[in-house]
Amino acid sequence: MSGQPKRGELAAQKTPEGGPSRRSGGERPGIIVVPLDGSAEAKLALPPARLAARLAGCSIHVVYAAERPLTPEELLRQVGLRRQETAGLVLDQVVGAPAESIVRFAAAEHALLIVMTTRGKTAYLGRTVRPVPERVIASAGCPVLLIRPEIGERVATTTSLRRVLLPLDGAPSSAEVIGFALDLARWSGAEVDLLFVATRATRPSEPGSLAGPLYVDQPQYEWPTWALEFTSRFGTSLGQCQVPSPAHLFLRPGDPAAEILRLAGERHSDLIVLEWRGRMDPAHARVVKGVLTDAPCPVLLIRTSR
Numbered sequence: 357m358s359g360q361p362k363r364g365e366l367a368a369q370k371t372p373e374g375g376p377s378r379r380s381g382g383e384r385p386g387i388i389v390v391p392l393d394g395s396a397e398a399k400l401a402l403p404p405a406r407l408a409a410r411l412a413g414c415s416i417h418v419v420y421a422a423e424r425p426l427t428p429e430e431l432l433r434q435v436g437l438r439r440q441e442t443a444g445l446v447l448d449q450v451v452g453a454p455a456e457s458i459v460r461f462a463a464a465e466h467a468l469l470i471v472m473t474t475r476g477k478t479a480y481l482g483r484t485v486r487p488v489p490e491r492v493i494a495s496a497g498c499p500v501l502l503i504r505p506e507i508g509e510r511v512a513t514t515t516s517l518r519r520v521l522l523p524l525d526g527a528p529s530s531a532e533v534i535g536f537a538l539d540l541a542r543w544s545g546a547e548v549d550l551l552f553v554a555t556r557a558t559r560p561s562e563p564g565s566l567a568g569p570l571y572v573d574q575p576q577y578e579w580p581t582w583a584l585e586f587t588s589r590f591g592t593s594l595g596q597c598q599v600p601s602p603a604h605l606f607l608r609p610g611d612p613a614a615e616i617l618r619l620a621g622e623r624h625s626d627l628i629v630l631e632w633r634g635r636m637d638p639a640h641a642r643v644v645k646g647v648l649t650d651a652p653c654p655v656l657l658i659r660t661s662r
Contacts, residue, residue: 386468387446388416391458391492394436397473400508404501404654405471406444407514411543412468417446419461421454455491463497471501474648485648494634499536499658504651511654514626517544521625523551523616523643533658537629548603549623553612613646625653632657 390405392398402416409416420426420435431449432439450457462470475486485493485502493500503511522537541548608615620628628651630644648655 386412386466386498387414388412389419389458389462389465389467389470390416391419391421391454391470391472391488392435392437393420393454393488394434396436397475397505397508399436400505400511401471401473401501401503402441403512403514404503405469407517408469408471408501409444411517411540414468415446416444417448417461417465417467418442419448419450419458421450421452421457423451425449425451455488455495458488458492459495459497467498469499469501470496471503473503473505475505485645493632493657497659499656500632501654501656502648503654504648507652507654510652517541517546517626519547519549519623519625519627521549521551521616521620521623521628523553523612523628523630525552525612525631532660533629533631536658537656540627540629546626549619549625550603550605551608551616551619552606553608553610553615611646612643616643616647617650617652620652627654627656629656629658632659634659 388405388409390401392401402418405416418435418437420431422434426434426449428447431447432442435447437445448461450461452460458470461467470492472489472492474489489500489502493502517540520537520541522533524534538548540546606619608619616628619625628647630647632644633641635641644655644657
């Protein structure tokens, strides 16, 4: 695949004992932040973080939040890593409330991405995303990659990004997620599956939105013309980037979260990229919560301005 972006340089020098890293002056490229709390569940974020770091050409900072400064040896114990597991990692400590401290650290270090599991040491029954990751995704200024611990075995053996699932709802603001998702596809040579779930009950009200075909269950009518219009709008003009080849466009009727999960299973997706509006309360994020409940692969949340 031609025209691949230039990879960034490593963001930081590594320190062997997990102490604070020293960096040279000047502009610093972004890093990938992985918050760990010492639990086995949280550590499952490391394999996808290593894959993302390899694709983006940047370094990984493991971050632990504590109430007091720790020695390098204490920090290593608290994050739950053996010394041989820290190869290629920078260990950092933040002091204060975990979610807020993690978000501040990511902002200060110009993080490209935060990678974490949907639950860690503290479990709360009945919640799709536990309190700390929920507060992180609510206020983080960079994309957040979430991994369900139940798929830990799969992500541990995933060494490449082969297929990216990108659901779009036809609203212009949803095009904000396209650039990041397609960059990932180009860096990795992955195929992109664009998905539009047409529902008669809810149609986008945002000006400039592209609603689904009237006869969604009869593709022989409007489907070919609509597909060309959808690809034209969201593949190039709104996203300001060319959809990489191969790319596939799917139109499905039904419940958005259910259809996203169904297609991810059918296509063996390695990543689902979702638009994220910053609210996880009961009245919002129904699709995001529905996908995170049973996602068979990591889910990348990208905040939009809508």
